[in-house]
Amino acid sequence: MNASRLPAAASARAPRADARRSITAILDAGAECLAADPEATVAVIARAAGVARATLYGHFPARVDLVDAVFERVTTQADETLQTVDVSGDPEQALRELVASSWRIVHRFRAVLAVAERELPPGRVRKHHARHLDRLTELLTRGQETGAFRTDLAVEWLVTACFTLMHAAAAEVVAGRLDDDHAETAVVESILSVCTPSAR
Amino acid sequence: MNASRLPAAASARAPRADARRSITAILDAGAECLAADPEATVAVIARAAGVARATLYGHFPARVDLVDAVFERVTTQADETLQTVDVSGDPEQALRELVASSWRIVHRFRAVLAVAERELPPGRVRKHHARHLDRLTELLTRGQETGAFRTDLAVEWLVTACFTLMHAAAAEVVAGRLDDDHAETAVVESILSVCTPSAR
DNA sequence: CATAACTTGGACACGGATGTACAAGATTGG
DNA sequence: CCAATCTTGTACATCCGTGTCCAAGTTATG
Numbered sequence: 001m002n003a004s005r006l007p008a009a010a011s012a013r014a015p016r017a018d019a020r021r022s023i024t025a026i027l028d029a030g031a032e033c034l035a036a037d038p039e040a041t042v043a044v045i046a047r048a049a050g051v052a053r054a055t056l057y058g059h060f061p062a063r064v065d066l067v068d069a070v071f072e073r074v075t076t077q078a079d080e081t082l083q084t085v086d087v088s089g090d091p092e093q094a095l096r097e098l099v100a101s102s103w104r105i106v107h108r109f110r111a112v113l114a115v116a117e118r119e120l121p122p123g124r125v126r127k128h129h130a131r132h133l134d135r136l137t138e139l140l141t142r143g144q145e146t147g148a149f150r151t152d153l154a155v156e157w158l159v160t161a162c163f164t165l166m167h168a169a170a171a172e173v174v175a176g177r178l179d180d181d182h183a184e185t186a187v188v189e190s191i192l193s194v195c196t197p198s199a200r
Numbered sequence: 201m202n203a204s205r206l207p208a209a210a211s212a213r214a215p216r217a218d219a220r221r222s223i224t225a226i227l228d229a230g231a232e233c234l235a236a237d238p239e240a241t242v243a244v245i246a247r248a249a250g251v252a253r254a255t256l257y258g259h260f261p262a263r264v265d266l267v268d269a270v271f272e273r274v275t276t277q278a279d280e281t282l283q284t285v286d287v288s289g290d291p292e293q294a295l296r297e298l299v300a301s302s303w304r305i306v307h308r309f310r311a312v313l314a315v316a317e318r319e320l321p322p323g324r325v326r327k328h329h330a331r332h333l334d335r336l337t338e339l340l341t342r343g344q345e346t347g348a349f350r351t352d353l354a355v356e357w358l359v360t361a362c363f364t365l366m367h368a369a370a371a372e373v374v375a376g377r378l379d380d381d382h383a384e385t386a387v388v389e390s391i392l393s394v395c396t397p398s399a400r
Numbered sequence: 401c402a403t404a405a406c407t408t409g410g411a412c413a414c415g416g417a418t419g420t421a422c423a424a425g426a427t428t429g430g
Numbered sequence: 431c432c433a434a435t436c437t438t439g440t441a442c443a444t445c446c447g448t449g450t451c452c453a454a455g456t457t458a459t460g
Contacts, residue, residue, distance in 0.1 A: 016458055018406055041447065052408045057449070156377060157386045160368050168364035169357075177356060186357045193393045216428060218436055241417065252438045257419070407456070413449090420443080427436070 023059050025049040030070040035108060038115035042066065064119060071116040075128045078105045087135065091143030095195065098139065099166065099188050106163065107170025136162060140195065150197040161194050223259050225249040230270040235308060238315040242266065264319060271316040275328045278305045282335065291343030295395065298339065299366065299388050302332075306363070307370025336362060340395065350397040361394050 015023075029049035033040040042063055046056040060066040085101050087094040116125050126133075136159050143149035149158070169187035172178035178186065215223075229249035233240040242263055246256040260266040285301050287294040316325050326333075336359050343349035349358070369387035372378035378386070 016405055018456090018458060022407080042449090043447075053449095054409075054451090055407055058406080061449085063448070153386050153389060154378075154382070157369075157372070157382075157390075160372055161365060161390055164364050164368035165361060168360050172357070172360055178354075182354070182357075186353050189353060189398075190357075190361055190394050193396075193398055194390050196393075196398070198389075198393055198396070216435055218427060222437080242419090243417080253419095254421090254439075255437055258436080261419085263418070401460105403459095405456100405458075408454085410452095412451085415448090416446090418443105418445080421441085423439100425436105425438080428434085430432095430434105 019059070022049070022051055022055055025051060026056055026059060026066070027070055027073050030066055031074055031109070031112060034067070034070060034115050035111045038111045038118070067115060067119050068124065071112060071120065071125075072128055074109050074112050075131070078109070079131050081105060082132070082135065087139045091139060091146060091148040092192065092196070094139055095143065095149075095192065096188055098136070099162065099191050100184060103166035103169055103184070103187050106166045107174070110167055110170065133159060143195070147197075149195045152197075158195055162191050165190050165194070219259070222249070222251055222255055225251060226256055226259065226266070227270055227273050230266055231274055231309070231312060234267070234270060234315050235311045238311045238318070267315060267319050268324065271312060271320065271325075272328055274309050274312050275332070278309070279331050281305060282332070287335065287339045291339060291346060291348040292392065292396070294339055295343065295349075295392065296388055298336070299362065299391050300384060303366040303369055303384070303387050306366045307373065310367055310370055333359060343395070347397075349395045352397075358395050362391050365390050365394070 026045065026049040030045050033045045033048050042056060043053055045066070046053045049056070056066070060069065082098070082101060082105070085094075085098050087098055113125070113129075116128075137155055140149055140155050140158050144151050144155065165187055169178065169183045173180060173183045226245065226249040230245050233245045233248050242256060243253055245266070246253045249256070256266070260269065282298070282301060282305070285294075285298050287298055313325070316328075337355055340349055340355050340358050340362075344351050344355065365387055369378065369383045373380060373383045
């Protein structure tokens with residue numbers, strides 16, 4: 001379905017500089033557009049990328065392929081950013097820092113996650129997301145073992161709670177009901193409260 | 201657009217028993233279908249209601265009208281259920297009970313909320329939702345005054361956190377990553393941890 | 401610079417959802 | 431029982447997004 005005029009996937013070799021430029025433009029625009037509107041049209045994304053629709057279809061045979069590529073790219077970039085956070089020290093402090101670094105990213109691409117969840121084959125999402133889940137899971141588990149975090153709730157739930165609260169904080173900022181500074185305090189403190197053993 | 205053959209909105213007076221039956225059937229099916237799939241088609245909903253598509257359009261001139269009506273109905277029913285919860289006693293205990301009663305409802309209709317948020321004019325959602333927000337806000341405020349709940353975070357944020365955690369728990373149950381009992385414990389305990397002053 | 405690789409714009413087929421329009425039949429309610 | 435009210439099936443007009451196909455123009459690259 002795509003081997004005639006335009007190089008897609010892993011057909012021949014050495015894509016031209018030309019093509020590479022288009023591809024990254026499309027991927028960038030894709031991330032942007034899908035983040036703003038999960039139902040963004042292929043046509044819209046192409047226009048935003050400053051490229052003809054036909055060109056886009058040349059590189060991504062179907063919408064699904066585009067979404068998948070965008071999703072992969074976004075998660076990869078996020079991963080690179082988050083790898084700079086040191087999570088090996090004091091669990092509580094590490095969680096503070098990880099959350100502070102994560103919540104804006106989590107937010108910026110929540111919509112991309114949503115579209116991926118809806119349009120990609122089952123499992124694909126979790127696979128790409130694994131790194132992030134794992135990082136948090138590991139930290140929380142370690143914290144549970146050292147007694148820094150509560151053990152009466154399952155790690156999986158704690159992970160979910162963390163992500164959820166980050167999303168919520170970000171959404172509130174977008175809605176204008178919370179400013180950046182307060183949001184960061186709120187999300188960090190709330191998450192700590194949830195993960196920490198209650199002294200009540 | 202709808203005054204010729206079928207009675208819509210508030211046209212003439214006294215709709216026939218016949219019609220009232222259809223309407224409630226449609227509303228029920230609408231809630232059901234939209235809860236299962238936010239993108240449920242008008243045709244699907246009509247079929248589920250055991251009614252012809254034309255009949256549905258007779259009562260709800262456009263998809264939007266249907267969604268609005270379903271949303272209103274759902275929030276109203278939820279409100280009736282939640283009014284049975286006594287929130288005048290000990291704040292902590294009251295919050296426990298309110299959350300326990302709420303999260304299943306929140307869950308059952310989270311998708312309806314989603315569709316309403318996407319298809320209804322801005323503001324419409326918050327208006328219908330006001331009762332629920334208010335109830336929680338009131339309780340939390342009272343608790344802050346009596347010292348039962350933390351005051352270092354704004355009530356608005358605490359409200360958001362509560363709703364968010366309920367949604368999350370519901371979503372986990374749906375995804376099969378959490379069973380009902382554990383979910384209830386998790387959501388109640390987590391919310392309490394967030395709202396309660398930290399003794400750390 | 402010549403050739404292969406890439407882009408472009410527009411036309412088109414297709415499917416699915418929305419909303420309109422009727423004419424004929426079934427119910428209801430006074 | 432009769433007239434107004436409802437329902438139904440079906441057909442149709444529209445719009446919109448996806449994906450395909452080309453022929454002609456551009457651009458990169460050995």
